[in-house]
Amino acid sequence: MDVRPLRLVFLDLCVLSTLILSGCASRSDTAQQAATYEEDFNDPLEDTNRKIFEFNQVVDRNVLVPVAKAYRTALPDPVRDSLRDFLNNLREPLVFVNDTLQGELGRAAKTVGRFVVNSTIGIGGVVDVAGRWGIPFHEEDLGLTLGVWGVPEGPYIVVPILGPSTPRDLGAQVAEGFGDPWNNLVTGNPWTLYWIPFVRGGVAGIDQRSRYIETLADIERTSLDYYATIRSLYRQRREALIRHQEENLPPNPSFSQRDDRGSPGALENSARRPGMISQAANVSEVSKQ
């Protein structure tokens, strides 16, 4: 039972590295060509992506939003907050692993502290005691760790149901699913509990979506091109998380180098700064926090 998940993780890392390598290859190919607008967005699959995006929108309108609204109506605020805190607490072991892999020992120590305090005094994580003491939950995942290490995100992709992503982030997400200690605990042996990780993922998704019903509806209503807006938001959000938001605004000032001189690639430079990693999570994560 200790060996199996590890093997699975390795398997996934292989898949992941293949995805990343193909991502790298296509990047350097395009770098040699003159930049076209399509390449500025690094979205070579745009036509397909837009179709999947439309499909996701249909699912969102007809399933996710109604369920999220029902969830918000049925459960009072404190109950939903407890549920979120509980789910966050389950994430802490992987957050810790990622903090450590990034060499962020201070953040890793905070994560351990949060997990110990919330699992005990916080009754298995349903009360975020550590948060009230001034150590809030911070997001971290394998996709972000790879970003910190300088692994390029690859082209933008829209995944059915899951939404915006990149090869790097999607591969990392799958790997984490297999590497998650709780998932391994319940699916280890017997296999009858295999559904638990799916329920967990589903509840987390609905809770997440329920917090952005108005925000996303508003962005959609006012957007001229909702797909392009979400694509930009997703990438900037992932990039901000990789930077750990030490500075909210990206470090190189876009305004002092605005390109009314029309230099080639200027749009690319400010829309996608060097080292900027695109991001994925589901659509709702875009406006998270």
Added chain:
Amino acid sequence: MMRRSLLTAAFVMLAGALAPAIPAAAAADPTAVISNLGSRALEVLGKNAPQSQRVARFRELLREDFDVPEISRFVLGRYWNVATEEQRAEFLKLFEEYIALAYSTRLAEYTGETFKVTGSRPDADGAVVSSQILRPAGAAPVKVDWRLIGRNGAYKISDVSVDGISMAVTQRSEFASVIQHNGGQVQGLITMLREKTGGSASR
């Protein structure tokens, strides 16, 4: 005598250069611009304000505190060069209207929460002021950064970022996509902006 007044003048100029934020002009202090804007926005955009008033008031704030021409040029990116004089002028007008419309409702969601300025640092063309919107019960505060351009001692906002997401970059990326899908024609974007603002401008 002459020499003395020259000396005095030089001293005054030097003092001015060393301490640009002397109390005399609040507009010369980027932090003051933001905290001032924050409190006015909260009272002006309150949930109870009717939508039409909200848009009109937001437009006022936009004109006073934001460098709209600079932002317009940035969000058009390289297409600014391609656009004709008339297109630029119309875009400027439509963009201002579009922003007032889009953001007046978006910001209204935050009213009732506490806004506080947390710091500022110098930036290439001016300053970046950091602020937070504190939210109820344990929810992480929303971090809002304001980039300001300083000209002739006055500061105007050129970009706003929310939790690390720049509004100007987002807008620019969206507009570029719209133009691209209209065969690279700026006119396509202008037509869409007309439709978007025309239908709801009077609301």
